[in-house]
Amino acid sequence: MVPDPATYPYARPALTVDCVLFGLDAEDLKVLLIRRKLPPFQDQWALPGGFVRVAETLDQAALRELREETGVEDVFLEQLYTFGEIDRDPRDRVVSVAYYALINLEDHPLEAGTDASQAGWFPLDPVPALAFDHRSIFTLALGRLQGKLRYEPIGFELLPAKFTLTQLQGLYEKVLGQPLDKRNFRKKILKMNVLVPLAEKQQNVRHRAAQLYRFDEARYQQLREKGFSFEL
Structure with a gap:
């Protein structure tokens, strides 16, 4: 039986998803970032992502946020890691499930939307300062990509x-x-x-x-x- 939300005795952390997309452009590997439209970290660069809705799965949330914030869709996202540091988000206790993907830039034009004022591709060196703990998420995703590239095509x-x-x-x-x-x-x-x-x-x-x-x-x-x- 599902507990009555009004009497459920435990605090419930918020749940988000974040996406690290890598793409190749003119033989240069890049990462997809969005400029945040809203606080916190307003006008700062971040990974595409957002809060998971009650009636959707994690995969559905990741694909939706990616589409809404960048216009990118129809990509295969692989789950990367769960980030749950207590102070990772100044708004609340927030746990984020990160995903990563590989795409061909020519097949996916960008279009910023929802809480993103801009979306763009950035070279890996240097990547601009990122909001929240997104630098750690990016670093882990790049390491996973480098490892996987050696044993899968x-x-x-x-x-x-x-x-x-x-x-x-x-x-x-x-x-x-x-x-x-x-x-x-x-x-x-x-x-x-x-x-x-x-x-x-x-x-x-x-x-x-x-x-x-x-x-x-x-x-x-x-x-x-x-x-x-x-x-x-």
Whole structure:
């Protein structure tokens, strides 16, 4: 039986969701931020997010807040961590469930709304000062992304459908924050047999046009079922 709200003897913390979205733009990895329209931290940059409604799930709340504050929708959000420091929000006792996602910037135009006066993409270095404990949330999300990138082919979600090996290596270097040996990287990725070389090359480039590839997701799933491990 659900207790009568009028006589329920325990204080109930508020529940929010926060979203860390990473995207690739001109081979530069960026994070999506909004400028807050309302107090607290009015006019400061923050992660998209907000309070969970009584009649919605956490996933539904995260997708709704993301859509309302940035115009971004139809993305796969993965739950990251629960942040519950007592003084993390000056308004009340607030617990936040954080999510993160990878998207291609070209597929998701921005449109600020609700309690966000502006939405924009920012390079990871430096990220501006963030409201609440959003710096900690961002840092944890980036670390999770860096770890996951090494054992799952999630980086392909940030690239166009057709890409060069240089673009792929550039993505990994941006996410990991370190240079990679070109020869070793190409040897490892091609040996996995999950890239399909296309009968076409780059167009309208000043340097020598490079071979284009696409990621074969069906092939990857077949290999995975057989115990294949994607690891760079």
